[in-house]
Amino acid sequence: MLHHYLSVNTYCRRVFGCKVYKLALSAAASCPNRDGTVGVGGCTFCSAGGSGDFAAPAQLSIEEQIMQAKKILGKKGEGLKYIAYFQSYTGTHGNLKELESIYNRAIEQPDVVGISVATRPDCLGEEALDMIKRLAEKKPVWIELGLQTIHEKTAQLINRCYPLNAYEKAMEDLKSIGVHRITHVILGLPGESRAEMLETVRFAAEKTDGIKLQLLHVISGTKLAESYEKGEFDLLKPNDYYEIIADALSLIPEDVVIHRLTGDGAKRDLIAPLWSADKKRVLADLNRELRKRDIYPQKT
Numbered sequence: 001m002l003h004h005y006l007s008v009n010t011y012c013r014r015v016f017g018c019k020v021y022k023l024a025l026s027a028a029a030s031c032p033n034r035d036g037t038v039g040v041g042g043c044t045f046c047s048a049g050g051s052g053d054f055a056a057p058a059q060l061s062i063e064e065q066i067m068q069a070k071k072i073l074g075k076k077g078e079g080l081k082y083i084a085y086f087q088s089y090t091g092t093h094g095n096l097k098e099l100e101s102i103y104n105r106a107i108e109q110p111d112v113v114g115i116s117v118a119t120r121p122d123c124l125g126e127e128a129l130d131m132i133k134r135l136a137e138k139k140p141v142w143i144e145l146g147l148q149t150i151h152e153k154t155a156q157l158i159n160r161c162y163p164l165n166a167y168e169k170a171m172e173d174l175k176s177i178g179v180h181r182i183t184h185v186i187l188g189l190p191g192e193s194r195a196e197m198l199e200t201v202r203f204a205a206e207k208t209d210g211i212k213l214q215l216l217h218v219i220s221g222t223k224l225a226e227s228y229e230k231g232e233f234d235l236l237k238p239n240d241y242y243e244i245i246a247d248a249l250s251l252i253p254e255d256v257v258i259h260r261l262t263g264d265g266a267k268r269d270l271i272a273p274l275w276s277a278d279k280k281r282v283l284a285d286l287n288r289e290l291r292k293r294d295i296y297p298q299k300t
């Protein structure tokens with residue numbers, strides 16, 4: 001059946017009236033799953049930089065980070081618009097006053113049209129929600145939550161350290177303050193069947209405004225890499241991944257924004273699957289599979 005999904009580029013053109021570039025930035029210094037608040041060692045797949053491998057260094061001021069991120073993008077022309085994307089660690093954990101001040105300084109830049117903050121569902125208490133509400137009064141705010149899976153056995157295996165009902169509560173709380181909610185789902189987690197992955201997609205798609213579908217990447221220095229090197233699990237093959245993405249897109253309502261369809265992470269640290277490093281080829285092959293299934297992006 002014909003299906004038209006809503007890509008993030010089309011969504012941004014509709015909301016902001018132009019193409020918008022994401023600037024990868026750092027604000028938070030850690031996460032509760034590393035500093036002992038809820039766990040230690042972090043999620044097994046997460047890199048030492050808290051999954052913010054493209055983010056500008058946190059030692060720089062936010063204004064310097066923004067300048068550096070624009071340079072990396074190679075987009076310095078007049079009139080371009082940006083989302084300030086706070087990608088590393090947990091963006092609502094730690095000193096909220098300091099974090100709010102950084103977010104405000106980013107929001108105040110005239111060419112920044114909104115901000116996106118990556119965090120965890122169990123780090124959205126009253127104070128954090130109040131902070132987000134204040135930010136959202138200035139410019140659009142996107143909040144990104146790492147759900148990864150709805151299956152408890154996998155959540156334990158990857159050491160996620162929060163229960164599924166924390167995600168459900170966070171989605172309700174964020175809805176009540178009117179921010180754009182993005183859910184991260186990882187496809188290919190150890191021990192998960194295709195049906196289980198699609199159950200996670202279906203569950204998240206009913207609750208979220210946007211979704212990132214990411215192929216599981218094994219990054220050097222992680223616990224996942226140790227397990228992979230011991231041969232404890234298999235990774236998805238390209239065709240399996242393309243078919244799962246096509247199945248997933250068919251399940252996602254056409255008004256849910258698709259923020260990502262591939263893996264993310266620095267190539268230099270990628271141990272496997274190496275086929276995923278050739279992004280151009282992956283996208284070409286994936287699009288071929290999608291066309292075969294009558295799945296197309298919506299026009300602006």
Ligand code: SF4
Nearest residue numbers: 031042043046050089
């Ligand atoms: S994925 Fe997020 S919550 Fe998990 S260890 Fe990394 S920064 Fe912490």
